[in-house]
Amino acid sequence: MxxxxxxxxxxxxxxxxxxxxxxxxxxxxxxxxxxxxxxxxxxxxxxxxxxxxxxxxxxxxxxxxxxxxxxxxxxxxxxxxxxxxxxxxxxxxxxxxxxxxxxxxxxxxxxxxxxxxxxxxxxxxxxQPGLIPRNRSRGGKIERLAYVGSDMYLPAYMQTADFKDALAAMGVEFVHMLNGNWRDHSTVDVLVAARDVPACVLEVKPASKLVNAWMAGVPIILNEEPAYEALRESPADYLSAHDARTVLSAVNLLVSDPETYAAMVANGDKRKVDYxxxxxxxxxxxxxxxxxxxxxxxxxxxxxxxxxxxxxxxxxxxxxxxxxxxxx
Known part of the structure; x- marks a missing residue:
């Protein structure tokens, strides 16, 4: 006691x-x-x-x-x-x-x-308290890619017309989940998170975005950070990307390969139990x-x-x- x-x-x-x-x-x-x-x-x-x-x-x-x-x-x-x-x-x-x-x-x-x-x-x-998971009735369709995180970290390339147009060509809309508005994942199909900060800052950041993605039942695309790497047990945990090209490539993989998408969702259901x-x-x-x-x-x-x-x-x-x- x-x-x-x-x-x-x-x-x-x-x-x-x-x-x-x-x-x-x-x-x-x-x-x-x-x-x-x-x-x-x-x-x-x-x-x-x-x-x-x-x-x-x-x-x-x-x-x-x-x-x-x-x-x-x-x-x-x-x-x-x-x-x-x-x-x-x-x-x-x-x-x-x-x-x-x-x-x-x-x-x-x-x-x-x-x-x-x-x-x-x-x-x-x-x-994330009060997290609303993705609506499973959406199945494997991928229509919305959401950036999760503070707007101060939003990468410049994600704000460009070229990036958004490339997503639109795949039938995907880019949306922001900014400034604490991180709860409702019901209509989100893929998450992406990235930030440009010194390595000493990344050393103390948590793996929250990854764990919340597992909780929400949404595959996530992440920059490599110590917290994510420490939790990674298989490729199904998250997809890695570091710039516009690799993010778009990861989205295209999930759009074109429903089995990979389903495997990542199922993997998240297993991993979330520990958290x-x-x-x-x-x-x-x-x-x-x-x-x-x-x-x-x-x-x-x-x-x-x-x-x-x-x-x-x-x-x-x-x-x-x-x-x-x-x-x-």
Whole structure:
């Protein structure tokens, strides 16, 4: 058994979740509002708290505004600060797609290619909440190719008339699923995802687009990224492409070869089981049980020493960001 506090500062609640400002916030508010779970804090902190509190009870899984001395606390990177008490508690910090974590007893990484050790643990990102799968009555017809991801990553070639005209010649329409509008896959036949960012950013990105494609029952075309490569077990997991020519070639393969399309859908049905909310909740349980045991073994924290470590790490991060040319 474990008891854990998920840290969600008041400012975030006031802006995005005013219903959670009460003394006993209800997990159902979150679980019944999947369309509001868009950002990393909502996905990693608000959603995880809601799922585990619904499973274990709010006496054991609490939502707090600040980490307290001696408690087991889960923070998102953005809120893992001295102001929010990261130095006071046994701190579990979700790095998400951020630079190295300045201070944490345990760091949660979302990229399956990460090297795990006593301090670093991998937990899969939750699948898209409220995801609407492809309508299976569409069969093998391919009429819509959807780009999924932030518009800041939309490759230039996908915005050209030549690219869209080439798809139209195959009877395929190109559509955007942008800025959090990632739930409804009911009329999507193929997905494509790509982004042009530094390698250090790709090292921390999750495999969410691939897992969500499996959940949706939609074949996906992807750039090679560490997270996707780490999960790949067969060619049926996804098709690889890196420019307009290879994306169009992959779409043409799926249009002209219904057996390949059907095989990828069937493969996704098998792969998605490992990334169900139930299995991810169990992974969280295992992690928090281990952290609870280690918290008891470690005893009291040295607050002054941890504050110094925090500021030294913050200085290191500034150098790291410049040297690695980090941008996201």
């Amino acid at each position: 474990y008891e854990v506090d998920f840290v969600l500062p008041r400012r975030h609640r006031e802006r995005f979740w005013p219903e959670l400002l009460c003394a006993t916030p209800s997990p159902r508010v979150v679980l019944d509002s999947p369309e509001r779970i868009v950002g990393g804090v909502d996905a990693w902190i608000v959603q995880t708290w809601a799922i585990l509190a619904q499973k274990h009870g709010q006496e054991r899984v609490r939502l707090v505004e600040r980490g307290e001395a001696g408690a087991l606390c889960v923070f998102h990177y953005d809120h893992a600060t001295l102001r929010n008490g990261v130095h006071l508690s046994y701190s579990v910090v979700v790095r998400a797609d951020r630079p190295p974590v300045p201070l944490a007893d345990t760091v949660i990484e979302q990229n399956p290619a990460v090297h795990e050790n006593r301090r670093v643990r991998y937990i899969p990102h939750w699948p 169900s909310p139930e299995n991810i909740a169990s992974a969280w349980d295992d992690l928090l049980l281990d952290c609870s045991r280690r918290r008891r073994e470690n005893g009291c924290v040295d607050k002054s020493r941890r504050m110094i470590c925090y500021w030294l790490s913050k200085l290191y991060n500034r150098v790291w960001i410049v040297m690695r040319r980090w941008h996201d």
